Amino acid sequence: MQISPSILSADFSRLAEELRAIGNADWAHVDVMDNHFVPNLTLGLPVVEALLRVSPVPIDCHLMIEDPLRWAPPYAQAGAGSVTFHVEAAEAAGQDPLVVAREIRAAGARAGMALKPRTAWAPYEGLLPELDMVLVMTVEPGFGGQDFMADQLPKVAQVRAAISRRGGTGQIWVQVDGGVSADTIEACAEAGADVFVAGSAVYGAESAAAAVDRLRALVARHAGA
Numbered sequence: 001m002q003i004s005p006s007i008l009s010a011d012f013s014r015l016a017e018e019l020r021a022i023g024n025a026d027w028a029h030v031d032v033m034d035n036h037f038v039p040n041l042t043l044g045l046p047v048v049e050a051l052l053r054v055s056p057v058p059i060d061c062h063l064m065i066e067d068p069l070r071w072a073p074p075y076a077q078a079g080a081g082s083v084t085f086h087v088e089a090a091e092a093a094g095q096d097p098l099v100v101a102r103e104i105r106a107a108g109a110r111a112g113m114a115l116k117p118r119t120a121w122a123p124y125e126g127l128l129p130e131l132d133m134v135l136v137m138t139v140e141p142g143f144g145g146q147d148f149m150a151d152q153l154p155k156v157a158q159v160r161a162a163i164s165r166r167g168g169t170g171q172i173w174v175q176v177d178g179g180v181s182a183d184t185i186e187a188c189a190e191a192g193a194d195v196f197v198a199g200s201a202v203y204g205a206e207s208a209a210a211a212v213d214r215l216r217a218l219v220a221r222h223a224g225a
């Protein structure tokens, strides 16, 4: 069970301090948005390179950008421990998601593939051997602080079941992102998620570190369930 706070809800004028505040987390989730794949713009490779120099925890890059085959591998080469691309972005560019995942792994990171809420999982099950993580979005990507979409939990369960069918032993992770809080995280764990992204629930709290500990305590008892 891993907690990955999203710095989208952090103070962008103090990112180094904001990262140091979550040194008890497993990852720092960095949302890269290009204002094309999603209607919002955040940061890109030069800022991620700077964050990598100061982060106390490995960086989990969530790329909400077009043309992932071109842009995802450099984040891995820069040192991000996990790089997640959107399958919808790959397909819109005529790119094979399998090739994008292989390129991320070849560049040295764990390869994640994300699904927007309206994207079904079933067509992609065959990609599992090429993936280290599947990200099931529990909001429409683009903004922090949105309401959790409980109707995505069956998809989380489908992904978990597919991993189990293939004899997955915890090597392939299932991440949830969007609206994850103390109120919703246990339902995610029960459905089969094991990596939890939380932005506003962590950086909106009085103490980010205490919020991380609280979320972790809520899911700890679901470990291995």
Ligand code: DX5
Binding pocket: 006, 007, 008, 009, 029, 031, 062, 139, 140, 141, 142, 143, 144, 145, 146, 177, 178, 179, 180, 197, 198, 199, 200, 201
């Ligand atoms: C949304 C981002 C999320 C976002 C989550 O597009 O991918 O990572 O920061 O924020 P909360 O936890 O506030 O929903």
Ligand code: ZN
Binding pocket: 006, 029, 030, 031, 062, 177, 197
């Ligand atoms: Zn994200």
